[in-house]
Amino acid sequence: MHINYWTELKRNKFGRIGLIMVSILVLVALAAPFLAPHNPWVYQGQPLTPPSEEYILGLNDIGQDILSELIYGTRTTLLVGVSVAVFSTLISLALALAAALGGRIVDRIILRLIDIMLILPVFLIAILVAIYFKPGVVTIIIMLTLLLWPPGARILRAQTLSLKERQHLTAASSFGAGKGYIVYRHLIPDLYPLLTVNLIQMVRRTVFMEAGLAFLGIFDPTQKSWGLMIHYASEFIFTGAWKWWLLPPGLLISYTIIGFALIGYALESSLDPRLRRNIHYVGH
């Protein structure tokens, strides 16, 4: 079916809210230098200073401005989330296409690979690898990309294989279309909806993973990351500092995940014919 995703999203209440939530995040990330009142890497004053007019959320244990840390943390979260989502989706797509076009043996190998990867507890392996690689932003992007592609690949492969059997592809090849044409003009466009959903879900999962790793302290300590903030703050959990130091990054993580989840849910329900009661077509 031809659906305009943008319209679908805007029509869907959840989708609308999710879009607004995510847009705000993106704006904050882009405008971080202008929004942040202080340089979050610079010592501002007495560590663990409670909130004041100057430091709205106080200072952390090494005297950095917590609000500015939060604002810069948005950048890390989105950068990691979006990069991993894009790269892992690309891997998934490449494998799915290879499985569909490469013949039975290639497909079997790819399916096997996906199945094995799906059995493995991804997060535990991420921790294991991360311990040795002391990850910065780039390493964590590479690592999570390599670990997170399998679920997407499974769905995309199944979909690509079923698309391949569709008659309009047979029709195209009966007009003399080659594999390249079929991939670019039919398979990939037909996969767009699924790719979009996968991308959104991947951002959500990555944010989860990144926050978890940082919470365990497995992240470059010079980076500004919400998970890392919680990691440090949790050592001071029984002082009053948790109210302005621990809660805000936690809530922001939830905010981000929920924002993307809302978009994902809206997209999925517009894709699932069972859940789509009022189909809004465009093209008139």
Next chain:
Amino acid sequence: MLDINNLKVTFDTRMGEVNVLNQVSLKIAPGERVGIIGESGSGKTTLALSIMGLVQGQVQGSIKYRGEELLDKREEDWEKIRSKKISMVFQNTGEMLNPVYTLLDQVMEPYLKVNPGKKKEAFNRASNLLKKVGLREDHFYAYPFTLSGGEVQRGLIAMALINDPELLILDEPTSALDALTRAELIRLLDEIAQNKTILVISHDLSTVIKLTRRTAVLYAGSIMETGPTESLLREPKHPYSRALVRAYPTRTTVKDLQGIRGEFPSLVEPPSGCPFHPRCTQALEKCSQEKPCLVEAEEGALACHRGGIITLLRGENLVRRFPRQGKEGKEIYFNAVDGAGVTLKEGEILALVGESGSGKTTLAHILAGINQPTEGKVYFQDREIYSLKGREKKDLRRRLQILFQNPQEAVSHRMMVHDLVEEPLEIQGIGDKETRVQGVKEALGLVGLPGDSFFLHKYPHELSGGELQRVTIARALVMKPKVLIADEPSASLDASVQAKMLKLLMHLQNEQGFALFLITHDLALAGKVGDRVAVMFLGKIVEEGPTSEVFRFPLHPYTELLLDMAPSLEREVPSLRRTVKLKEEEGKGCPYYAHCPYSTELCSREEPPLKEKGFQRVACHRAAALEKKNNNNSYYKEIKKVL
């Protein structure tokens, strides 16, 4: 007896020189019955008049009668030939008899000319003849304007016979007569022809087939094909002959009529090369440059650069094996298509009939080049299609198109009408953006859809089932294919839309001149559309032949069953002539054995091969028995007696 050689007849008119006959050669042996068929304007009558020495215009070439050159004869010589040796019954156009003399007087006149004064003899002979042609005495003295068309025609025949000529030329002897009179006249002429040589000129094929044994097809002054009348009319070799036959309605025609595409050519400025090439579906460049000679072929002669209607698509011994889950998860194989062979000729409609599961769709996909057969070969114009590579393969895709069963699935729902129809052109890299848009609009126009921007920008789900099917037809036709394979194109549509769709397909087939391979489970429908019909059962072709033959005389019990079960509006519930019995040994014998009411022990042992039987081919040991049964059918006996 009569030997016409390179006869050329031209007329000078205000518009210029008109070429009515062009290098016409025809031999007629004593006692032979020859027919000449063709559209009006093809020069039939001029040919007859030339033989009679009555033609107005420049005549070149030669017409020899018993070795004598007729064209050298002077008027006084002719008087000794006409009526006495060669006589002609002119086409009755209304005033062939002089209104001021009685019929008898006019019939006697030629006799008296030859035998002056022998009035008594003349009277006896004339009244005998008039009685013989079925006129009563009160007609003898009637003035022509009081007679009916049939009575005048009889009179004309009597007049032509009065001097007992050797050669009788009948020009449209049955035109403008009602069916009963015509039947009577044909019987009369048939009787007369017993001891005469006759040349019948007619556009009425049913008259020609009954009166003649050999026929020549005349088109725009040229003979296109000659051959035994029956096989020429049942299986014409020349595209024009087939077009002529296709346009002619008979009682046994089941198929809808199709006219001949294009217009009859101007005789003032005749087309260069083969006169038929502008209307021909298989014309090559050569056809427009060089006139083909009449070349002797088996049983006749043919004037066609391409050697007659060519075979476009041919599948031989096709087998397609599929794995299937067997007992205990074992993989077993079954043959969806099991040794089927199909030939599709240029510009024809072949209907493939069979119940669901008989392998029709698989066969269609094999022939369309999208499902490689496990065994067997598919040839498109003598090139094996699955071994084609690169450019040639791409070219094949252009000329061979398939319409899928369900239009909903055959289109991408992401694409708009314009993109859908344009897609084949884009893939093939034909034309630039602008010419492609033009092509899309033309293709849509062909199938009766608007080409405006509003429609071009519609999505498939915004179209009705019929519209969408038309779009897929337009998409298939946009590359002007030579072959269109249509897999139950109307199965998903309701009856009223289905009728329109098939009419459209037939119309397009005729106008665009592609060959249509139509797959359907509905025999009634196949009969309406197909020139030929093939019946498929369990992956095999069990019977094949011209639609009219197969419908009248089904030779395979399965065809008979399908015919009985074909939709009808009769209230009676048809009795299913179908048995269920077990074969002694699975995998041997006739595949239809289990259901066959006529089967014998031989059928359970040996698989019948596909054998020629008249114009049909049938794979049945018991075909002879079925044929006999058909012949005994009282209904057909009745019909035969009337004719």
Next chain:
Amino acid sequence: MKRRYLDYILALVVILSLNFFLPRLMPGDPLTAIYGDALLDMSPELQAQLAERYGLEGTLGEQFITYVTNLLRGDLGYSYYFGAPVTEVILEALPWTLLLVGSSLLISTFIGVLIGIESGWRHGGRLDSFLIVAVMFLNGIPSFFMGILLLLFLSFQLHLFPLSGAVTPFSGYTGMALVMDILRHLFLPCLALTLVQIPRNFLLMRNSMIGVIRTPYILTAQGKGLKERVIQYRHAARGALLPIITRLGMSIGLLFTGVLFIETVFAYPGTGYIFYLALGKHDFPMVQGTLFFITLFVLAANFLTDVISAKIDPRLREHAYQLLDRT
């Protein structure tokens, strides 16, 4: 199923290889990579002894064989932080983790499935809409943050539950009192883990239900004049439950990941907590050993559910996959 065995063997090989190669391929002294900071406190003799124990002098192949033989003997190395063999420490902590994971698995599956049935049966309805929103929010909270929130509000602010540990130290509780003490300590971690798990089960069950109620056999059941509840539970839910079983293995994997965080937050003395402690102290043998152990556990759980779902009638299994694939 044979193919599945192969998958597991290959997965195991992947994990073994990661565990083996990662420390050895790091630049610098492999012993440092294996032992981390603990090495600094060791005498050269001890270091040499350790190097020998790991066969670090030999080729990579020989090292691998040593590595695998050690594993087969249950030898995961020695933890300097805990002052005991890694296996011993893990086995001591394991019961707590199993208690936590087990209880939470039961509860979260039960609740998730139950509300999933209700939600899916009347999807688009008021309850469904509410649950979807609620679950969406719940799903947005990472497990560690969930733990922290519960800890801060219920224990720290309201003093309803103990702040940390699995039992009250030195209390000398026995019998019923001990059980109550354990349950009191278990409650919050279990709640946190359960809350984190519910969304997944809920969404799975809801989608599965939506798939089922579109099937004709529900129409047949309605045609029989059955009560709605009967149709909902006896006919629809039963079919819809199959996919949950086939996906149980994955749930267990996620649970073990979640428990790592929850135990850390609540200082609950299970494997996750000792992992966190060891991580903080750079006690690499302990870290690696724990991860390896949990990974094995998850693999085993996955394998078990695979075996179970293979026992389900293949036609039913096919049906289950179809239900999920439609989502």
